Amino acid sequence: MSELTHFDRNGQAHMVDVGGKDETRRLAVAEGRIHMRAQTLDQIRQGGHRKGDVLGIARIAGIMGAKRTSELIPLCHPIGLTHLELDLRAEADPPAVYCRARAETRGRTGVEMEALTAVQVALLTVYDMCKAVDRGMRIDGVRLLRKSGGKSGDWGSEVT
Amino acid sequence: MSELTHFDRNGQAHMVDVGGKDETRRLAVAEGRIHMRAQTLDQIRQGGHRKGDVLGIARIAGIMGAKRTSELIPLCHPIGLTHLELDLRAEADPPAVYCRARAETRGRTGVEMEALTAVQVALLTVYDMCKAVDRGMRIDGVRLLRKSGGKSGDWGSEVT
Amino acid sequence: MSELTHFDRNGQAHMVDVGGKDETRRLAVAEGRIHMRAQTLDQIRQGGHRKGDVLGIARIAGIMGAKRTSELIPLCHPIGLTHLELDLRAEADPPAVYCRARAETRGRTGVEMEALTAVQVALLTVYDMCKAVDRGMRIDGVRLLRKSGGKSGDWGSEVT
Amino acid sequence: MSELTHFDRNGQAHMVDVGGKDETRRLAVAEGRIHMRAQTLDQIRQGGHRKGDVLGIARIAGIMGAKRTSELIPLCHPIGLTHLELDLRAEADPPAVYCRARAETRGRTGVEMEALTAVQVALLTVYDMCKAVDRGMRIDGVRLLRKSGGKSGDWGSEVT
Amino acid sequence: MSELTHFDRNGQAHMVDVGGKDETRRLAVAEGRIHMRAQTLDQIRQGGHRKGDVLGIARIAGIMGAKRTSELIPLCHPIGLTHLELDLRAEADPPAVYCRARAETRGRTGVEMEALTAVQVALLTVYDMCKAVDRGMRIDGVRLLRKSGGKSGDWGSEVT
Amino acid sequence: MSELTHFDRNGQAHMVDVGGKDETRRLAVAEGRIHMRAQTLDQIRQGGHRKGDVLGIARIAGIMGAKRTSELIPLCHPIGLTHLELDLRAEADPPAVYCRARAETRGRTGVEMEALTAVQVALLTVYDMCKAVDRGMRIDGVRLLRKSGGKSGDWGSEVT
Numbered sequence: 001m002s003e004l005t006h007f008d009r010n011g012q013a014h015m016v017d018v019g020g021k022d023e024t025r026r027l028a029v030a031e032g033r034i035h036m037r038a039q040t041l042d043q044i045r046q047g048g049h050r051k052g053d054v055l056g057i058a059r060i061a062g063i064m065g066a067k068r069t070s071e072l073i074p075l076c077h078p079i080g081l082t083h084l085e086l087d088l089r090a091e092a093d094p095p096a097v098y099c100r101a102r103a104e105t106r107g108r109t110g111v112e113m114e115a116l117t118a119v120q121v122a123l124l125t126v127y128d129m130c131k132a133v134d135r136g137m138r139i140d141g142v143r144l145l146r147k148s149g150g151k152s153g154d155w156g157s158e159v160t
Numbered sequence: 161m162s163e164l165t166h167f168d169r170n171g172q173a174h175m176v177d178v179g180g181k182d183e184t185r186r187l188a189v190a191e192g193r194i195h196m197r198a199q200t201l202d203q204i205r206q207g208g209h210r211k212g213d214v215l216g217i218a219r220i221a222g223i224m225g226a227k228r229t230s231e232l233i234p235l236c237h238p239i240g241l242t243h244l245e246l247d248l249r250a251e252a253d254p255p256a257v258y259c260r261a262r263a264e265t266r267g268r269t270g271v272e273m274e275a276l277t278a279v280q281v282a283l284l285t286v287y288d289m290c291k292a293v294d295r296g297m298r299i300d301g302v303r304l305l306r307k308s309g310g311k312s313g314d315w316g317s318e319v320t
Numbered sequence: 321m322s323e324l325t326h327f328d329r330n331g332q333a334h335m336v337d338v339g340g341k342d343e344t345r346r347l348a349v350a351e352g353r354i355h356m357r358a359q360t361l362d363q364i365r366q367g368g369h370r371k372g373d374v375l376g377i378a379r380i381a382g383i384m385g386a387k388r389t390s391e392l393i394p395l396c397h398p399i400g401l402t403h404l405e406l407d408l409r410a411e412a413d414p415p416a417v418y419c420r421a422r423a424e425t426r427g428r429t430g431v432e433m434e435a436l437t438a439v440q441v442a443l444l445t446v447y448d449m450c451k452a453v454d455r456g457m458r459i460d461g462v463r464l465l466r467k468s469g470g471k472s473g474d475w476g477s478e479v480t
Numbered sequence: 481m482s483e484l485t486h487f488d489r490n491g492q493a494h495m496v497d498v499g500g501k502d503e504t505r506r507l508a509v510a511e512g513r514i515h516m517r518a519q520t521l522d523q524i525r526q527g528g529h530r531k532g533d534v535l536g537i538a539r540i541a542g543i544m545g546a547k548r549t550s551e552l553i554p555l556c557h558p559i560g561l562t563h564l565e566l567d568l569r570a571e572a573d574p575p576a577v578y579c580r581a582r583a584e585t586r587g588r589t590g591v592e593m594e595a596l597t598a599v600q601v602a603l604l605t606v607y608d609m610c611k612a613v614d615r616g617m618r619i620d621g622v623r624l625l626r627k628s629g630g631k632s633g634d635w636g637s638e639v640t
Numbered sequence: 641m642s643e644l645t646h647f648d649r650n651g652q653a654h655m656v657d658v659g660g661k662d663e664t665r666r667l668a669v670a671e672g673r674i675h676m677r678a679q680t681l682d683q684i685r686q687g688g689h690r691k692g693d694v695l696g697i698a699r700i701a702g703i704m705g706a707k708r709t710s711e712l713i714p715l716c717h718p719i720g721l722t723h724l725e726l727d728l729r730a731e732a733d734p735p736a737v738y739c740r741a742r743a744e745t746r747g748r749t750g751v752e753m754e755a756l757t758a759v760q761v762a763l764l765t766v767y768d769m770c771k772a773v774d775r776g777m778r779i780d781g782v783r784l785l786r787k788s789g790g791k792s793g794d795w796g797s798e799v800t
Numbered sequence: 801m802s803e804l805t806h807f808d809r810n811g812q813a814h815m816v817d818v819g820g821k822d823e824t825r826r827l828a829v830a831e832g833r834i835h836m837r838a839q840t841l842d843q844i845r846q847g848g849h850r851k852g853d854v855l856g857i858a859r860i861a862g863i864m865g866a867k868r869t870s871e872l873i874p875l876c877h878p879i880g881l882t883h884l885e886l887d888l889r890a891e892a893d894p895p896a897v898y899c900r901a902r903a904e905t906r907g908r909t910g911v912e913m914e915a916l917t918a919v920q921v922a923l924l925t926v927y928d929m930c931k932a933v934d935r936g937m938r939i940d941g942v943r944l945l946r947k948s949g950g951k952s953g954d955w956g957s958e959v960t
Contacts, residue, residue, distance in 0.1 A: 004203055004214070005292045008885065011207065013217055013856070015863055017883035019825060019904050025499060032299070043164055047171065054164070056373060056493070057173055060380050060554050061234050063495055067550055067558055068232070070867055072281050073288045074221050074860050078867055078880050080558050082588060083497035085488065104499050108882060112295070113288050120280045120299075121232050128233045128273050132165045135272070135304055135315050139192070139280075142299035144291075155295050168405065173376070175383055177403035179345060179424050185659060213856060216653070220714050220860050223655055227710055227718055230387055234380050238387055238400050240718050242748060243657035245648065264659050268402060324523055324534070325612045328725065331527065333537055333696070335703055337723035339665060339744050352619070363484055367491065374484070377493055381554050390707055392548070392601050393608045394541050394700050398707055398720050428722060432615070433608050440600045440619075441552050448553045448593050452485045455592070455624055455635050459512070459600075462619035464611075475615050505819060536693060536813070540700050540874050543815055547870055547878055560878050562908060563817035565808065584819050644843055644854070645932045651847065653857055672939070683804055687811065694804070697813055701874050708872070712921050713928045714861050752935070753928050760920045760939075761872050768873045768913050771944075772805045775912070775955050779832070779920075779942035784935055795935050 006075045015075050021108040026149030030115035031100045032142035033091070034123045040134040041095040044126075055088040055097065058125040062086045065121030066103060066114045073117070077109045086118055088126075097126050100145070110150050116142065166235045175235050181268040186309030190275035191260045192302035193251070194283045200294040201255040204286075215248040215257065218285040222246045225281030226263060226274045233277070237269045246278055248286075257286050260305070270310050276302065326395045335395050341428040346469035350435035351420045352462035353411070354443045360454040361415040364446075375408040375417065378445040382406045385441030386423060386434045393437070397429045406438055408446075417446050420465070430470050436462065486555045495555050501588040506629030510595035511580045512622035513571070514603045520614040521575040524606075535568040535577065538605040542566045545601030546583060546594045553597070557589045566598055568606075577606050580625070590630050596622065646715045655715050661748040666789030670755035671740045672782035673731070674763045680774040681735040684766075695728040695737065698765040702726045705761030706743060706754045713757070717749045726758055728766075737766050740785070750790050756782065806875045815875050821908040826949030830915035831900045832942035833891070834923045840934040841895040844926075855888040855897065858925040862886045865921030866903060866914045873917070877909045886918055888926075897926050900945070910950050916942065 008014050044054045063084050070078040083104035091098050101118035103111040123139045130137065146156040165176050204214045223244050230238040243264035251258050261278035263271040283299045290297065306316040328334050364374045383404050390398040403424035411418050421438035423431040443459045450457065466476040485496050524534045543564050550558040563584035571578050581598035583591040603619045610617065626636040645656050684694045703724050710718040723744035731738050741758035743751040763779045770777065786796040808814050844854045863884050870878040883904035891898050901918035903911040923939045930937065946956040 003293070004207060004289060006289045007207065012885075012887070013213075013859060013863070014885035015881065015883060017904065019882035019906055047164060047167065053373065053376060056376055057234055057380055059493060060377055061232065063493070064384070064551070064554055065232050071864070072221065072225050072228070073285055074217055074864055076288055077882065080560065080587075080880065081495065082499035082557065083495060085492075085494035087492070104497065106499055107880075112291060113284065116284055116287060120284060124273065124276055124280060125233055127276060128236060129164060129166045131272060131304075132312075133163070135307070136317055137303065139302035140300050142302075143297065144295055147295070152292075157296055172405075172407070173379060173383070174405035175401065175403060177424065179402035179426055213853065216853060216856055217860055219653060220857055223653070224711070224714055224864070231384075234384055237402065240400065240720065240747070241655065242659035242717065243655060245652075245654035247652070264657065266659055267400070323613070324527060324609060326609045327527065332725070332727070333699060333703070334725035335721065335723060337744065339722035339746055367484060367487065377554055381552065385552050388552070391704070392541065392545050393605055394537055394704055396608060397722065400720065427720075432611060433604065436604055436607060440604060444593065444596055444600060445553055447596060448556060449484060449486045451592060451624075452632075453483070455627070456637055457623065459622035460620050462622075463617065464615055467615070472612075477616055533693065533696060536696055537700055539813060540697055543813070544704070544871070544874055560880065560907075561815065562819035562877065563815060565812070565814035567812070584817065586819055643933070644847060644929060646929045647847065687804060687807065697874055701872065705872050712861065712865050712868070713925055714857055716928055752931060753924065756924055756927060760924060764913065764916055764920060765873055767916060768876055769804060769806045771912060772952075773803070775944055775947070776957055777943065780940050782939035782942075783937065784931075787935070792932075797936055 018077060018108040023106055023108055024149045025106050026110050027104045028110060028112040028115040028147040029102045029145040030119050031145055032119040032123055033096045033098050034126050034137050034139045035094060035096045036137045037134050038095040040130050041090055045090055054126060054129045058122040059086045059088055061125040062118040062122030066118035069114045069117040073113050076113050079105050079107045079109060081105050081114060086122055099123055110147055112144050112147055178237060178268040183266055183268055184309045185266050186270050187264045188270060188272040188275040188307040189262045189305040190279050191305055192279040192283055193256045193258050194286050194297050194299050195254060195256045196297045197294050198255040200290050201250055205250055214286060214289050218282040219246045219248055221285040222278040222282030226278035229274045229277040233273050236273050239265050239267045239269060241265050241274060246282055259283055270307055272304050272307055333395060338397060338428040343426055343428055344469045345426050346430050347424050348430060348432040348435040348467040349422045349465040350439050351465055352439040352443055353416045353418050354446050354457050354459050355414060355416045356457045357454050358415040360450050361410055365410055374446060374449045378442040379406045379408055381445040382438040382442030386438035389434045389437040393433050396433050399425050399427045399429060401425050401434060406442055419443055430467055432464050432467055498557060498588040503586055503588055504629045505586050506590050507584050508590060508592040508595040508627040509582045509625040510599050511625055512599040512603055513576045513578050514606050514617050514619045515574060515576045516617045517614050518575040520610050521570055525570055534606060534609045538602040539566045539568055541605040542598040542602030546598035549594045549597040553593055556593050559585050559587045559589060561585050561594060566602055579603055590627055592624050592627055658717060658748040663746055663748055664789045665746050666750050667744050668750060668752040668755040668787040669742045669785040670759050671785055672759040672763055673736045673738050674766050674777050674779045675734060675736045676777045677774050678735040680770050681730055685730055694766060694769045698762040699726045699728055701765040702741060702758040702762030706758035709754045709757040713753050716753050719745050719747045719749060721745050721754060726762055739763055750787055752784050752787055818877060818908040823906055823908055824949045825906050826910050827904050828910060828912040828915040828947040829902045829945040830919050831945055832919040832923055833896045833898050834926050834937050834939045835894060835896045836937045837934050838895040840930050841890055845890055854926060854929045858922040859886045859888055861925040862918040862922030866918035869914045869917040873913050876913050879905050879907045879909060881905050881914060886922055899923055910947055912944050912947055
C-alpha cells in the first residue's frame, strides 16, 4: 500500500523533495458546483447582461486564487503556472453555478491543487456576491477530473 | 425582491459601504466534508497517533486561510477576527473527513466568508496530503450553518 | 515649515504613532488616466459588450489592490476599509481610460494611499490586458482629488 | 488587427497559455515621475544627507512591489525575476522625482508589468512619505521605455 | 499552573477568543543582535555614509515584516498596528548589529509577536545583505524586553 | 576584500543580476534554539502526546514561512523551493527547543535565506504558543550550518 508522502520516516510533515524530478508539462482539470435557489440564479443571469457580472468576477478571483495556492496549502510547492482558465456557467435544473478549472505548468510537481483552489475560490466568490439574497447556497462535488504529466502519469476520475 | 448588494445602481461592482453600521459581535459557523476511500481514511487515522497528523495540519491551514479571506474574495471587507476554531474529525460511513469552523469578530460586517474559507482551505489541505494515495476524493456540502449579529440578524440553515 | 513625519528626530524612518488619534470617518478620492491609441480604446469598448470586460476586470484589480496598500507602502498603517468604489470609463478625445477611486474607513489614519493604490493597480491592469496591441500606453495625472476627516481636516486639489 | 490576448474565443478572461514558449532572457525598462512643489523636493534632498532617505525607501518599496506583480495584476503569470534595479533621482525644473526601473528574467513571459509595477509602487511611496507637507503631488508619464526578448521581440518607445 | 491557551479542552489548536476583551493601548518592546566579523561591520558602517544603507534597509524590512505577523504566525490574531519603530545600531565589541523594536496598538490582543517579528526580519535582512562577505553571522538574544496593556498587565524581562 | 553585492557602483541597493548564472542544485542547512523554563518545556512535551502539538504547528509555520522569504527580505530573489524539511526537538539541559531546517532548490541563487527564515518563523511560533506561560523565552544561535551549490561553492560553519 502506498504511503502518505508528506510525512518522513519519523512521521514528521515536510515539503517533499522534488529536486530530482524532471521538468515536464503538467495539466490538471478540476470541477465543482454551487447550488442555490432558482431566484438567486436568475439574479446572476440578469447581472450577466450588465456590467455587474458575478461569473466574470468569480472567474478573476479563481485565477488570482490559483496563483496563491502554495501560500494557502502548507506543503504545496511554489510553482510558476503557465496557463489557467476557468469556465463558469449557470445550470438550470437543479439551479447551480458550475465551475471547471484547467491549470498547466512545466515543472517538477503537478498542478492538481492549483486547479482545485481555483474552483474553490471562484465558488466562494459566487457565495459572497449572492449571500445577501441566499445564505443557504451549498458547494458540492469539488473534485479532480483528470491530470497528466509527471512520474505518476495520467489519471482520470471515473464517470459518476 | 432583495438585490445583489455588491453592485451599485449602474451595475458596477464595489466594496459595499459599511461605515455607517455599528460594531457588533458577529458569529458564523460553516461546515463541509471530503469523501474518500476507506483505505485513505485509515491512513489518516493511523497518522493521528503519530506526529504526522493530517487533521492537525489541515486545522492550522484552515485557521491561516481564514485570516486571508479578504485577500482571496474580491469584494470582502478586511476584518480583524477575534476567534476562530476548526473541528476536524474522521467519519466512518461513508468514509470522510468532516470539518466545522466557527468564526467571530466585533465589527461592521459578518464573518460568513471567513468561516467558509476556513472549511475550504482545511479540506483542500486534506486533499493535498492524501492525493498521492487517493486522487478521487470529493469535497461536498460546504455551507453556512448559522450566523448571528449585524443588521440582518440571526440565520440558521434548515436541517437537511 | 512642516516636516516629513515619517522620520523621527534622528532621521530614522518609522511608522508614525497614531494611537492617540480618534477614530473618525475618513474619505479620500483619487483619479488617474491611461492614454492609448484610438484603436486600442475601440477594442476595450467592444469587449465591454461581451463577457471579456477590460474595465470590469481592472475595477476588481483596483479594489483588491487597495486592500493590500499597507503591504506595498512601507510606512502605511494597516486599516480596515469600510467602503471602496472605482469608476472606470472610456474617454474619446484624447483616447484614454479614466479611473476615479473613492475609499472610506473609520479609523485613526487617512485613506489617501488606498485610493491612489486602487487607481494605480486598476490602470496597470488595463495596461496588462491591452499591451499585446499597444505597448506605448502612458499613465498620467494620478493624484488625490480630495480627502476629509482626521486632524488635518478637509483638503481639495485645485482645479487644473 | 491583433486581438486582446487575455480573452478566449468566447470573450472569457484567462491566463494566457505560455507553456509552449521558450525560456529566453527578457528585459523591460519603464519610467515615471512624481511632480511636487519645490519646497517638498528640498525636504527630500535634505533627508538624503541623513538616514531618513525618502528615495532609498522608495527604491526598496519598488523592488519589493515588483516581486508581487502577479499577485496584483489578475492575469499576469508568476515569474522569477533574476534582476531588478531602480534609479530614483530628484529633478529641479520642474520639481519632481524621476524613477526608472529595469527588470530581467529568464522565462516564458515578459517583465513589462514588473518594471511598471516597480515604478508605480516607488512613486506611491514617495507620495506617502511627503503627503504631510504636499498633498497635491501628481504622478505622470508612467510608461514602458523598451523591452527585449520573447516572440514579439524588441520594442522601444518613440522619443516624445 | 497556567496552561497553553492556544489549545482547547480537547487539545486542538485554535485562535483564542478575544472578543470579550477590552480595546486597550498595548505596547511591546523586543530586542536582538546579529554577531559578525569586525570587517563585516566596517563595511556596513561605510555604507551608512552612502546611499546603500544596510541598516536603513533592514529597518524598512522589519517594519514591513511586523505588518505581516499574523500571516506568518499561525494562531496570531490580525491587528492594526498604530505605531512601530525600529532602532538598529552598530556595536563595536563584540562586533554586532543591535536591533530594538517598539510596537503599539489599541486592540484586544498584545503586540509582542509584532515586536519580535520586526526584530527577526530586520536581522535576517542584515544577514542577507552581508552574506556574500560573511556567512558565519549569528543571530542571538532575540527576546521580549517589556510589554504593557491588557488583562495580563505589565511585564519586564529581568536584567541579564 | 569582497564587497556588499546588494549595492551597485553608486551605492544604490538593487536585486543582484543572477540571469547569467546556471541553474544548479542548491542546498542550505540552518539552525537555532529557543531557551525557556523547564516547566514550559514540560508543557510542550505533554502536548506532543495529544493533538495540540506545539512542535508540529511550529514545523508547519516554518515551512510556510520559508515559502514567503522573498516577500519578507527586500533584495532576495523569488525562487521555487524543491524541498524543505524542519527538525524540531526538545532539549533538556538547558531547557530549549532546537530547530534545524534544510532547504533545497534548483536555481540561480542559493537558499540560505529560506533555511534561516524557516528557523526564525518556527521559533517565533513556539514563542507565540508558549508566551502565556513564559514571556522570558530567548531565541539564540540562529545561523547557517552549511550550504552547497552555486558559484561560491560549498561552505560549512566552524564547529563551536
